[in-house]
Amino acid sequence: MPHSQSNNSxxxxxxxxxxxxxxxxxxxFNSDVFAGIITAILLVPQGIAYAILAGLPPQLGLYASILPPVLYALLGTSRTLSVGPVSIAAIMIASALTAPEISALGNPVQSALILSAESGIIMLLMALLRMGGLVNFISHPVLTGFTSGAALLIIGSQLPQLLGLKTPSCGVDVICYSHYFSGLVPVTLLIGLAAIGLLVFFGKPLVFILKNTGMQPYLITAISKCGPLLTIMLATLAVGYFDLTGQQNVAVVGQVPSGFPALNMDFSPIEKWYALLPYSGFIALIxxxxxxxxxxxxxxxxNEKIIPNQELIALGVANLAAAVSGGMPVAGGFSRTMVNFAAGARTQMAMLIAAGLLALAVIFFSPLFENIPKAALAAIILVAIIPLVKLSDIAxxxxxxxxxxxxxxxxLLGVLVYGIEEGITLGIILTLISHLRKTSQPHIAVVGRIPGTEHYRNIKRHSVETWPHLLLLRVDESITFANINYIEEFINAELRRQPNLKHIVLIFTSISDIDTTALEVLENLNHTLQASKMTLHISEAKGPVLDKxxxxxxLRQLKPGKAFFxxxxxxRELAKG
Structure with a gap:
């Protein structure tokens, strides 16, 4: 390959x-401009909402939606992934910031920036160690259980915002709750319910209505995805026009600084970095x-290709960018990505346009964010989060x-009862235990020949030919230290059940490896069988197994046993006697 081509590659x-x-x-470009505008419409309410969900000032969500997606666009392999604040990461940040040992250190904004920096560094270290395949070590059931549990936590955290109440601290004290709900703000609840109604209407009902009008699909997407922005605008206008903050005590976002903070990495003291490291590890992983x-x-x-290790680099740099630009940790957001994709985004140019539009909003329109009611933001989060609760998947x-x-x-239960980090750790441990249990007790079939064919199947499932002095065993798993004792016990049980056996054939069609411990046990088994006037054989061993x-x-010790192709x-050779 020419030097210039190598450099380009x-x-x-x-x-x-x-x-x-x-x-x-x-x-x-035209498709990306349209998708970028639609995605930018989502970025403002989601950025503010997820920052508040994390217990942070709203601007941290907005800042995290500008520079991080720009750097991801340069480095990421997905052409449509929308990087920024996400609900699951937000609740994990909130969990970290409210932990006693972290809250005791004070300054939650500084802690959030450290979480961003550490998450980014951890991802880059993972990329350096070529750990892109780590994504395969969290099973889909564990991820679904975690997502459902975290979504339920988010719902629980947003209901007080919807009711105009503070976060409860009653525990199981029923009397306490009777006093707690007496503080409900009816106007806040009305705003929240109206926001939910409008957001739900802008979902399937509006799409159904617009489809029946024969409108173009891209226009339907554009109109339906304006729901969150329209909800925020109407709720903000109502709060300002009727002075609901002063008259009815409706909670609002408050002042959002215009412009951007100076880029910096002054996140001392060092003890915070140590204290936040475990939380950063989980945030980076998820x-x-x-x-x-x-x-x-x-x-x-x-039919595009995602390169996991390059994604680690892109997401790591994006989180470092969030840290130095005053933003919270970021990840790819499902709802924004699907909106970006449905709106026709062809490349990351769409996210560059969306980030540019949001930057203009932060510079020129920040004062307009001040009267956004928190109940409306809670409604946006609830409508986005409820579909993530997939209890039916568990069944x-x-x-x-x-x-x-x-x-x-x-x-799911671990996340709800013990916490986010503990819950997902429990799930991963149980998945590994389940995998080890399956590996240590592989399926072993006594097989026979289907009459008139050369096919061999399980005697318990099919009507097959068998022979009184010949035992055919198929082990449906690689043979390792974890399962060799189980296999040996199975063989011994068959020997006791069939005392007239002369030949045992181990069928290796499903075996890709035999480790050292397993080989030693097989050698001892062979010696034991030979001492009992029985012969061990193998058949259909794969090339790499035979090479080992x-x-x-x-194979020499196996004689007079053979390795059959x-x-x-x-x-044919052994059934004769």
Missing amino acids: RLTQLFPIAGWLKSYTRQE AYVESVAIAKVTANFR HTWRYDRGDGIAETAT LEKTDF HTEDAV
């Missing part, structure tokens, strides 16, 4: 934007897993796989 790998910009068309999962969804629609998972069902249920066995004395060959 390296540049494209590190900056994927350099690849698609070469063939960027005016038609794609942000990465959630982002890659969302990116793959939209990439699959267009489906439980029916299909009991181990996964237990892990999913335990993750040929480096040992096992086909199980049928073994039966």
Whole structure:
């Protein structure tokens, strides 16, 4: 490869934007401009709402929606992923900031910036160690249980905002709650319910109505996604016009500074970095897993490719950018990404346009955000979050796989009872235990031949031919230290059940590896069988397995046993007696 081509290839790998910009068309630009405007409409209310959900000033959500997506656009491999504040990360940030050891250190804004910086550094270290495949170690049931549990926590945190109440501290004291609800602000509840109604209407009902008018799909998307912005505008106008803050004590966002903070990384003291490190690790892990999962969804629609390790780099740099620009930790947002995709975004140019529009809003229109009622923001969060509660998935998972069902249920309950970090840790541990249990007790089938064929199937499932002195065993798992004792016990049980056996054939069709411990046990088993006048054979071993066995004395020790190419060959030779 010429030197210039090699350099271009390296540049494209590190900056994927350099690849698609070469063939960027005016038609794609027009699509991206439209999608960028629609996505920007979502960025304002979501940025403010998720910052407040995290217990932070609203501007931290807005700042996190400007520079981080710009840097992701330069480095990310997804052409439609919308990076910024997300609900799940926001509730994790809130969990970290309200932890006694963290809140005791004071200055939650500084703590949030450290969380952004540490999350970014952790992702970059993961990228350096080529840990992009880590996304595969969190199973879908655990992720679903975690998401449902976190969504329920978010719903619980937003209901007081919807009612105009402070966060309750009553625990299980019923009498306390009777006094607590006496502080309900009716006007706040009315604003919240009206906002929910408007947001729900802008969902499926409005889309259904507009489709029946024959309107173009892109216009339907544009109109339906204006719901959050219109909700915020109407609620803000009502608060200002009727002076609901002064007259009815309606809680509002308050002053949002215009412009941007100076870029800096002054996040001392160092003890905060140590204290926040575990929380940052979980935020980085979940942000990465959630982002890659969302990116793959939209990439699959267009046969595009996501490179997990490059995503770690892009998300790591985006979180560092959030830290230095005064923003909260960021990740790929599902709702924004799907809106961006549905609006026709072809490349990350859409997010660059959206970030530019939001930057203009922060510079020139920040005073307009002051009277946004928190109840309306709570409504936006609730409408976005409720679909993430997938309790029916637990029942489906439980029916299909009991181990996964237990892990999913335990993750959800763990998040609700013990906390976010503890819940997902419990789920991962239970998933690994379930996997080890399955691995340690592999499916083993005694097989026979289907009459008139060369197919061998489980004697418990099919009507097959068998032979009194020949035992055919198929082990449906690689043989390792974790399961070799179980396999040995299974063989011994069959030997006791069939005392006239002379030949045992282990069918290796499903075996991809035999580790050292397993090989030693197989050698001992072979010696025991030979001492009892029985012969051990293998059949249909894969090339890599045979290559490993040929480096040992096992095949020599097997004699007079053989390694057959086909199980049928073994039966033809051994079934005669």
